[in-house]
Amino acid sequence: MAIIIKSPQEIEAMKEAGRISAKVLREVGARVEPGISTLELDSIAETLIRLEGGIPAFKGLYGFPASICASVNEQIVHGIPSAKTILREGDIISIDTGATVDGWVGDNAWTYPVGTISADKQRLLETTEACMWAGINEAVAGNHVGDIGHAVQKLAESKGYGVVREYVGHGVGRQMHEDPNVPNFGRKGGRELLRVGMVIAIEPMINMGSRWTRRHSDGWLVTTRDGKPSAHFEKTVAITADGPLILTTEPDHERPV
Numbered sequence: 001m002a003i004i005i006k007s008p009q010e011i012e013a014m015k016e017a018g019r020i021s022a023k024v025l026r027e028v029g030a031r032v033e034p035g036i037s038t039l040e041l042d043s044i045a046e047t048l049i050r051l052e053g054g055i056p057a058f059k060g061l062y063g064f065p066a067s068i069c070a071s072v073n074e075q076i077v078h079g080i081p082s083a084k085t086i087l088r089e090g091d092i093i094s095i096d097t098g099a100t101v102d103g104w105v106g107d108n109a110w111t112y113p114v115g116t117i118s119a120d121k122q123r124l125l126e127t128t129e130a131c132m133w134a135g136i137n138e139a140v141a142g143n144h145v146g147d148i149g150h151a152v153q154k155l156a157e158s159k160g161y162g163v164v165r166e167y168v169g170h171g172v173g174r175q176m177h178e179d180p181n182v183p184n185f186g187r188k189g190g191r192e193l194l195r196v197g198m199v200i201a202i203e204p205m206i207n208m209g210s211r212w213t214r215r216h217s218d219g220w221l222v223t224t225r226d227g228k229p230s231a232h233f234e235k236t237v238a239i240t241a242d243g244p245l246i247l248t249t250e251p252d253h254e255r256p257v
């Protein structure tokens with residue numbers, strides 16, 4: 001599949017899906033606390049997305065049954081929300097969610113602490129978020145997709161962390177997953193040229209231990225092979241003549257990110 005370039009008008013139209021995706025992620029994140037189940041978080045997300053006039057972008061995608069992916073501790077991505085998964089003090093939870101509005105998709109993720117977490121986990125969260133920003137800074141026309149992965153990998157590995165390779169960022173548009181793939185590893189100048197009008201999800205998945213992953217028998221859940229925690233931060237970003245433009249953001253919120 002070829003990379004689909006978006007016009008300035010199309011990027012403008014994508015902002016509403018991005019805004020709702022960001023708002024829902026923030027509001028669901030605010031509900032993270034010991035004792036809540038990931039199924040409750042999913043229900044909150046779906047309600048909010050529909051209240052805002054969106055459609056849950058994850059629900060039904062490749063058969064996924066929920067509006068969020070909820071991945072706790074050593075779970076990397078694609079955790080299915082469950083009434084049996086109750087958050088406990090000291091956990092971390094990665095929430096990945098998105099909305100479709102007027103046929104356009106927004107996609108974003110954040111890893112939240114549950115109550116007070118260990119210093120090790122706090123460092124993992126801070127570094128993984130910093131990896132995301134390092135990748136976003138490279139999302140500039142004239143750079144290459146490999147520049148993003150290189151920036152993410154360099155920072156993560158400098159802290160001794162493992163970079164997940166089997167799951168990667170991607171183009172976003174009328175489909176959740178478009179070309180190009182955006183790996184979180186690579187070399188400067190490698191892969192596709194970044195051009196104005198490309199919209200991509202930049203989403204480092206960083207493991208406290210080794211990079212190796214295990215896919216579980218439900219066909220969805222992916223965990224670290226060594227059982228150590230993993231974090232995941234993601235934003236949908238447009239490449240514009242003025243640099244990276246984050247679409248999954250809330251312009252009216254007091255702290256837009």
Ligand code: MG
Nearest residue numbers: 107201203234
């Ligand atoms: Mg994504």
